[in-house]
Amino acid sequence: MNENEKFMAKLLAYMKNKRSNLFREIRKNKISYLLIAPYCILFILFYLVPVCMSIGLSFTYFNILEPARFVGWKNYVDLFFADEVFLKAVKNTFLFAIITGPIGYFLALFIAWMINDIKNSKIRAFMTLIFYAPTISGQAYIVWKYIFSSDTYGMANGWLMKWGLTFQPILWFEDEKFIAPILIIVVLWMSMGTGFLSFIAGLQNVDRSLYEAGYMDGITNRFQELWYITLPAMKEQLMFGAVMTITSSFAIHDQLAALAGFPSVNYAAHTVVSHLIDYGTVRFEMGYASAIATLLFMVMILCNKLVQSLLRKVGK
Amino acid sequence: MAKAFKHKKRTKPNHSGVGDFFSIFFLILMGSFMALPLVLAISNSLKPLEELFIFPPRFFVRNPTLDNFHDVFVLMSQSWVPFSRYIFNTVFITIVGTLGHLFVASLCAYALAKHKFPGRNVIFWIIVTALMFSTQVTAIPNYLIMTKIGWLDKYLSLIVPAIAKPLGLFLMKQFMEQIPDSLLEAARIDGAREVTVFWKIAMPQVKPAWLTLIIFCFQDLWNLQGSNYIFSEELKTLPYALSQISAAGISRAGATSAVAVIMMAVPIIIFVISQSNIIETMASSGIKE
Incomplete structure (x- = not known):
């Protein structure tokens, strides 16, 4: 019983520690994410999305004037x-x-x-x-x-x-x-x-x-x-x-x-x-x-x- | 021991004289192949009309003249948008795009290189893959996106995608990784904010990388025709306007050469100025497996 309690206490302490680590990590990383945000937003918008769009559009008939029509392969x-x-x-x-x-x-x-x-x-x-x-x-x-x-x-x-x-x-x-x-x-x-x-x-x-x-x-x-x-x-x-x-x-x-x-x-x-x-x-x-x-x-x-x-x- | 000492004196003991001779011979041969067309372009731009059309053609100019350059300015002043406008457009796009790219990419590169946060490896892997996105692959969706956000026929459509070019970020990140952590840590202990650490400590450390990034970005934007996104004549770029002269073909052979010389002079001068720094940056440009 005593041993079990000890283990639980240890586990709790560990989880608490881990949790606070996580929080600290997130708070610290907020700055990192802020720093990469301007580049990443532009990169996603003008490089990543276009490549995905290109793959998507390749399965359609699309002439800009009419909406794209799915045509498979x-x-x-x-x-x-x-x-x-x-x-x-x-x-x-x-x-x-x-x-x-x-x-x-x-x-x-x-x-x-x-x-x-x-x-x-x-x-x-x-x-x-x-x-x-x-x-x-x-x-x-x-x-x-x-x-x-x-x-x-x-x-x-x-x-x-x-x-x-x-x-x-x-x-x-x-x-x-x-x-x-x-x-x-x-x-x-x-x-x-x-x-x-x-x-x-x-x-x-x-x-x-x-x-x-x-x-x-x-x-x-x-x-x-x-x-x-x-x-x-x-x-x-x-x-x-x-x-x-x-x-x-x-x-x-x-x-x-x-x-x-x-x-x-x-x-x-x-x-x-x-x-x-x-x-x-x-x-x-x-x-x-x-x-x-x-x-x-x-x-x-x-x-x-x-x-x-x-x-x-x-x-x- | 004596042998080792002898080797230390001569850094390259294995290079035979014959080998040296062949490599110099090969360098001169290839060097001429690389240089002569550019020399010909310069020589042609100085040739008067009668020298451009003689038989047999001569490589070097006999009576150099600046008529061809004069012609370019006359031809350009005939268009209903003043020539200075094209120059302004290209200079504006190039400067804003290059500086924007430098700042935004460095900011991101700094975080990727010096912060440990979840997702950084994935982000970097995507960006390395993106080195392979050629502009042609993304051209059509980019056009659609520009239409959607209403940037068509605006400077923004040329400037903003250049800001997010993967090459610059990649070079910056490789270079930033070499900044010693202790340097940044010291500033943080002194209570500096992360943005200050980036701007005051990290950025001055990577000056050679700036110059490299500037020349790559500059060279791309300087030669950007952008005719896909820009329709108004008064927003068109210098390379586009000048390519109209070249398009007239043989009748403007002299002016075409003058255009080529004008366009190549600026990037080459910038390269010469920053050459040693560029080479230093490229040393850390490797892709790790």
């Missing part, structure tokens, strides 16, 4: 079985994403790695600027339109004709053969981006003593050093760069539309985002466009998971 079925242009857009997007994504990513990493080896800090800063400038220079990609202009005044045509390699100007952006390769070059040119800066910073932060230890352990060349020491030490930056690259390489559209036209010749530069913009802002078939947006989002998340599991293997 029809939009998705149509996309895959009745929309040849969409399939072409998917093919193009994967072509661009698979070529420009990994190449851009590794090129950025490789170049950041080489820039990091430069001893003079002035030259290092200058090289960083050169590789990052195309990314921040807004619509400067329009200069490629001049380089690959379809008349004799374009750089590429002018030189090819001067050297006698061709006798009449090549219609770069009107010929399906050339559209994709040129655009891939342009996208690569622009895609150093955020990942690149992150890599530069990651490289600078690698603990120097790790290298010393590595030399003791018999690392004999710079590639071993990169794989066994540098990359594992900057895994977090690699991840950040990957997320940025995936997002941007699946969302390619603006550069393509500006250079190859929208819609492009025979849809040669038509990506999933082009298709989304076509249905969303030109045809006002919002339900259908939302289905495209939802698919795009899902593919990006999947890719991200894939890359995450690949990055776990770094340095092993």
